[in-house]
Amino acid sequence: MNGWPHSKLSRALLAGLVGLAAGAGLAFLEPLRLPWGLALSPAALPLVLYVALCFAAPFFPVWSFFLPxxxxxxxxxxxxxxxxxxxxxxxxxxxxxxxxxxxxxxxxxxxxxxxxxxxxxxxxxxxxxxxxxxxxxxxxxxxxxxxxxxxxxxxxxxxxxxxxxxxxxxxxxxxxxxxxxxxxxxxxxxxxxxxxxxxxxxxxxxxxxxxxxxxxxxxxxxxxxxxxxxxxxxxxxxxxxxxxxxxxxxxxxxxxxxxxxxxxxxxxxxxxxxxxxxxxxxxxxxxxxxxxxx
Ligand SMILES: [Zn+2]
The missing domain is CATH 3.20.20.370 (Glycoside hydrolase/deacetylase)
Incomplete structure (x- = not known):
């Protein structure tokens, strides 16, 4: 539109899909042992990374994360x-x-x-x-x-x-x-x-x-x-x-x-x-x- 890029498939959506796929792939691995007897499923790591990206992306326009x-x-x-x-x-x-x-x-x-x-x-x-x-x-x-x-x-x-x-x-x-x-x-x-x-x-x-x-x-x-x-x-x-x-x-x-x-x-x-x-x-x-x- 007007020579400006608009995209339905934003990088945010792509990153979310990749994160989901990575989470599914990691779901079969053994849980990671954390201090104090805690455990974390490796499948949660892509989700944590994605949430961190979503919080950081508004401040880094060069990423074009939510829109071009x-x-x-x-x-x-x-x-x-x-x-x-x-x-x-x-x-x-x-x-x-x-x-x-x-x-x-x-x-x-x-x-x-x-x-x-x-x-x-x-x-x-x-x-x-x-x-x-x-x-x-x-x-x-x-x-x-x-x-x-x-x-x-x-x-x-x-x-x-x-x-x-x-x-x-x-x-x-x-x-x-x-x-x-x-x-x-x-x-x-x-x-x-x-x-x-x-x-x-x-x-x-x-x-x-x-x-x-x-x-x-x-x-x-x-x-x-x-x-x-x-x-x-x-x-x-x-x-x-x-x-x-x-x-x-x-x-x-x-x-x-x-x-x-x-x-x-x-x-x-x-x-x-x-x-x-x-x-x-x-x-x-x-x-x-x-x-x-x-
Ligand atoms: Zn201003």
Missing amino acids: IVTRGPRERPAVALTFDDGPDPRVTPALLDLLARYGARAAFFVVGRNAEAHPEVMARIRAAGHEVGNHSLSHDPILMLRSARLLQSEIAACQAILQRQGVTALAFRPPVGITNPRLPPVLERLGLGCVCFSCRPLDFGNRRVAGLAAKVLGSVAPGDVVLLHDVMPGTGVTVEDWLSEIEKILVGLQARGLKPVALSQLIGRPLMVASGAVDGAGAPVARPAAEGA
Whole structure:
């Protein structure tokens, strides 16, 4: 759907089937002797491993355990994608757009629905500058994946509706804090969204840790990486200028390494959004012929 992978036979299901088969195969072995006179059937070991996998998998999107998750592009091309999450923020995002324009860099903005709704003029600037927009849920609840399937659906659908009112149909969802769960795949499939995370994460904790941000990114970035950054107000003691200076160091460092920041859709070879119409300066759709935005 929309060029994004959706799979009925997830790795979680495959791992469960393999675990069942392994358990059946081990059922005939003698029980393992444990301390304190306890015994454990070897058939239980695959089950224990599977449960451990299920608890760990939400935090490791690169495993694509519950659903296919795109985390990076091909390593062969000298390109990366910069992604900015949690905005837009009128105190931060416009200055970032100016900086990106100076370096000719394109980026993807995984926006929070409530912020997009509150700042349509910033959304319009993001789009007018040729950047891409993705869905990052309505309110960025950090424990969204522990909520009910109904709330998960409404959080993603509400953000989608806000973006559509602003003339954008997002085709990609990034889960808050990058955590997934088994309830996410059917929700994304219903809404026509693919799941995209990241492969280079400098752990800026939503701009609460800006010191050394550029060094962390440049110390680990590789061709094909999707870099996770945030366009929100920096934490206490750090100015927007300090943060912008770190982003500029990243842009300069990437240039020095011959790594071009390209559109995320270009890097991963999948469409990120469709623009259903142009928007005016206030972010409201205006009557013009529909155009592809990715
Ligand atoms: Zn986020």
